[in-house]
């Protein structure tokens with residue numbers, strides 16, 4: 001065999017069946033083959049298990065899907081290239097021309113945008129309400145046949161809590177599917193509710209280290225089975241190496257989530273006492289208007305909190321620039337602390353009334369708390385608040 005041939009058919013190293021690696025290997029292969037045509041055909045007919053092409057599945061991405069499904073308490077999962085790919089793919093897979101979708105002012109901006117602009121191009125109608133307007137939800141679902149309701153809890157950036165039991169009951173009564181973007185609460189929470197599909201940005205708490213993107217859709221086997229072919233066609237596949245990094249991140253998921261939540265609670269309580277701050281929004285605070293609901297629904301409240309600076313946007317900008325330990329960057333849920341000043345909290349598609357309902361004020365600042373020592377973070381916040389004036 002010539003060397004160039006050998007390089008493309010390297011020696012196989014097999015691991016004996018009784019000598020397993022402790023960490024699962026990364027199957028960094030796009031293609032998988034069977035020994036015979038007959039077995040290939042049997043696979044194509046769904047008569048035997050196996051793998052064929054990464055865009056459909058791969059052992060490493062499949063391992064992550066099964067891990068996430070178990071964590072969320074559902075039977076199956078599709079992983080994909082980003083949280084946005086999960087949201088858009090699910091909406092695209094589930095809607096048809098003429099369908100109606102209910103979404104919320106407080107949702108993640110790109111979700112709102114996809115429903116309002118992209119789905120609209122394909123003749124999918126929508127209604128936009130506030131997540132607090134349960135009466136409006138009942139009214140819309142009773143009067144307009146609705147394919148699905150897509151919502152979040154806690155919401156971004158001001159941590160409103162959706163009443164999951166009430167929302168699910170009304171959606172079920174009117175035959176609408178429920179899609180919860182569960183990114184802020186994390187895949188270990190909210191599984192006890194009658195929710196059809198959970199969406200996650202794995203980029204956040206699941207991966208946890210801010211170095212990889214991913215998304216997931218989790219639900220029962222029938223619904224996920226129906227959606228899988230559409231996701232394969234859309235092609236926003238998760239690379240096996242990215243899947244490995246998320247799987248590795250998940251090993252420390254509970255330790256990180258609990259520590260970051262405890263630290264966020266300490267910081268929220270400190271900010272509450274600061275004279276420059278008019279309001280602090282964190283579901284773990286007894287002063288949060290939906291604290292009791294949050295306590296019923298959640299075991300931990302997460303790492304994201306926001307607050308309203310009395311002196312408005314300019315002070316918010318000075319505050320963010322003065323921070324030493326918080327990076328002024330998008331995203332959340334990773335080990336490093338982040339700040340979003342008012343200038344970076346975009347909701348440009350909302351009109352004045354919708355903006356008022358959203359709870360975003362002129363001086364709203366969002367923090368995502370990482371794994372730094374909370375005493376260091378508190379000292380940094382104190383000096384930056386003083387510097388902001």
Ligand SMILES: Cc1ncc(COP(=O)(O)O)c(C=O)c1O
Pocket residue numbers: 082083084085108152156181183184200201202203204213214215331332
């Ligand atoms: C609630 C929520 N959903 C989805 C996403 C999108 O995730 P990704 O950045 O992985 O596409 C984000 C990102 O910030 C988010 O905050």
